[in-house]
Amino acid sequence: MSNTLTEIETYGVERIPDADRTARPLDLFRVAFGGANTFATCVLGAFPILFGLSFWQGLAATVLGLVVGSMILAPLSLFGPLNGTNNAVSSSAHLGVHGRVVGSFLSLLTAIAFFSISVWSSGDALVGGAHRLVGLPDVDASYAVAYGIFAALVLAVCVYGFRFMLFVNKIAVAAASLLFVLGIFAFAGDFDPSYPGTLAAGDPLFWPSFIGAALIVLSNPVSFGAFLGDWSRYIPADTPRKKVMTAAFMSQIATILPFFFGLSTASIIASKAAQYVDPAAPNYVGGLLAISPAWYFVPVCLIALIGGMSTGSTSLYGTGLDFSSVFPRFSRVQATVFIGTLSIVFIFVGRFAANLTQSISTFATLIITCTAPWMVIMMLGYVTRRGWYDADALQVFNRRQRGGRYWFTHGWNWRGMSAWLASAALALSFVNLPGQFVGPLGELAGGVDISLPVGLAVAALLYLALLTAFPEPREVYGPRGPRLVRSADTPVPPIIDARPAATEPVAP
Numbered sequence: 001m002s003n004t005l006t007e008i009e010t011y012g013v014e015r016i017p018d019a020d021r022t023a024r025p026l027d028l029f030r031v032a033f034g035g036a037n038t039f040a041t042c043v044l045g046a047f048p049i050l051f052g053l054s055f056w057q058g059l060a061a062t063v064l065g066l067v068v069g070s071m072i073l074a075p076l077s078l079f080g081p082l083n084g085t086n087n088a089v090s091s092s093a094h095l096g097v098h099g100r101v102v103g104s105f106l107s108l109l110t111a112i113a114f115f116s117i118s119v120w121s122s123g124d125a126l127v128g129g130a131h132r133l134v135g136l137p138d139v140d141a142s143y144a145v146a147y148g149i150f151a152a153l154v155l156a157v158c159v160y161g162f163r164f165m166l167f168v169n170k171i172a173v174a175a176a177s178l179l180f181v182l183g184i185f186a187f188a189g190d191f192d193p194s195y196p197g198t199l200a201a202g203d204p205l206f207w208p209s210f211i212g213a214a215l216i217v218l219s220n221p222v223s224f225g226a227f228l229g230d231w232s233r234y235i236p237a238d239t240p241r242k243k244v245m246t247a248a249f250m251s252q253i254a255t256i257l258p259f260f261f262g263l264s265t266a267s268i269i270a271s272k273a274a275q276y277v278d279p280a281a282p283n284y285v286g287g288l289l290a291i292s293p294a295w296y297f298v299p300v301c302l303i304a305l306i307g308g309m310s311t312g313s314t315s316l317y318g319t320g321l322d323f324s325s326v327f328p329r330f331s332r333v334q335a336t337v338f339i340g341t342l343s344i345v346f347i348f349v350g351r352f353a354a355n356l357t358q359s360i361s362t363f364a365t366l367i368i369t370c371t372a373p374w375m376v377i378m379m380l381g382y383v384t385r386r387g388w389y390d391a392d393a394l395q396v397f398n399r400r401q402r403g404g405r406y407w408f409t410h411g412w413n414w415r416g417m418s419a420w421l422a423s424a425a426l427a428l429s430f431v432n433l434p435g436q437f438v439g440p441l442g443e444l445a446g447g448v449d450i451s452l453p454v455g456l457a458v459a460a461l462l463y464l465a466l467l468t469a470f471p472e473p474r475e476v477y478g479p480r481g482p483r484l485v486r487s488a489d490t491p492v493p494p495i496i497d498a499r500p501a502a503t504e505p506v507a508p
Contacts, residue, residue: 023231035310064214128286369428386478388479
């Protein structure tokens with residue numbers, strides 16, 4: 001693969017050759033941070049204020065959620081450099097060569113959801129800013145053009161592939177960060193860190209609100225779990241693991257910038273234009289434009305454009321890559337164009353025909369609730385395997401073959417699958433999003449949404465219990481054997497071609 005920006009990337013999910021793995025941990029930081037340094041993250045940063053917290057309470061909830069979420073995410077960065085492929089393919093080692101479709105399906109849904117959120121939020125900000133700045137008509141046609149421009153630009157970046165996406169994010173990280181910092185000067189006169197919130201002292205809703213705000217922030221880093229391998233697979237395998245994990249961890253810690261921007265401006269909106277932070281119908285972008293000085297409208301539009309490009313490309317690139325892995329007949333480019341087209345249709349139908357802009361946020365939260373247990377299984381699988389994987393056996397599904405170390409039971413590892421299904425189902429039952437989705441057990445914690453902690457804990461305990469009670473074959477653990485669990489002397493079938501061999505014609 002050439003390093004030139006204008007050459008279209010041809011690699012799918014096959015192992016990236018060592019000669020082409022020239023990315024650095026800093027590049028992983030840029031892509032992951034760039035994908036989150038956007039208006040969509042600012043909207044999440046406004047939630048503590050929407051929940052009634054004071055500024056300082058909201059900041060504490062934000063820092064807590066961000067640190068914990070970053071710690072959960074960081075280990076998922078190791079699979080890409082180790083195996084040279086994306087995380088869904090790497091999950092074959094723990095869910096089976098067929099069970100890896102779980103990761104593919106989760107990343108597909110997550111990408112479409114966050115791609116839609118980024119296009120809608122950025123498009124709304126661009127049109128709103130242009131309306132205030134130059135009088136652009138605030139009508140559906142204007143929004144349609146803005147969404148179409150975003151979608152077309154993002155699709156073009158994703159078709160060119162990783163190198164071009166990395167180039168875009170290098171610009172996006174610096175430019176968006178500078179514009180957010182510029183916001184300090186725009187809102188310094190109105191910002192009051194003593195904003196008290198709307199919850200009275202000793203209010204029984206305080207802890208549900210505080211924990212709920214922290215979990216919303218935590219969900220942002222977790223949403224990158226299925227995608228990290230898409231970008232880290234270009235990092236050489238001999239790169240120190242500590243550096244790779246640090247890059248992933250710091251990429252999310254750095255998002256304190258857009259989170260702080262969202263939290264601070266939301267507190268100003270609550271004081272000066274409270275109608276925009278009504279929990280029943282919040283409109284953060286509209287509120288931001290209402291309190292912004294006129295000279296900051298151009299930076300708002302630039303943040304919208306740059307942020308939409310960055311988030312959209314990181315989401316859609318992974319979607320196309322993973323779709324090509326589930327359907328090997330599609331090349332990466334074909335899969336990207338196909339999924340990109342479907343996503344664009346979804347964006348327009350959801351915005352103008354079905355009014356899904358609120359529902360998609362709930363949908364994204366539910367997807368993340370299911371993704372977190374999958375991430376735990378991947379991390380514990382890495383620990384029990386001592387970081388050892390058979391890169392060739394991981395590619396059995398993509399090559400339409402059978403057998404190998406990760407074949408388990410007809411291509412499914414029921415240990416990992418059972419742990420994921422049970423923990424994800426239980427976590428969903430504890431979801432509590434008032435007015436949107438409340439699971440059957442959602443009220444058991446006094447109104448606190450504990451779905452993510454439940455999913456993480458149950459996945460960890462159940463997966464380790466199943467590995468202990470029903471040992472996996474010794475060959476999946478490599479030369480040093482398992483850690484924490486036992487292994488069994490179960491034979492592993494050889495890798496064979498699943499397609500029927502062509503036969504020579506019989507001579508008459």
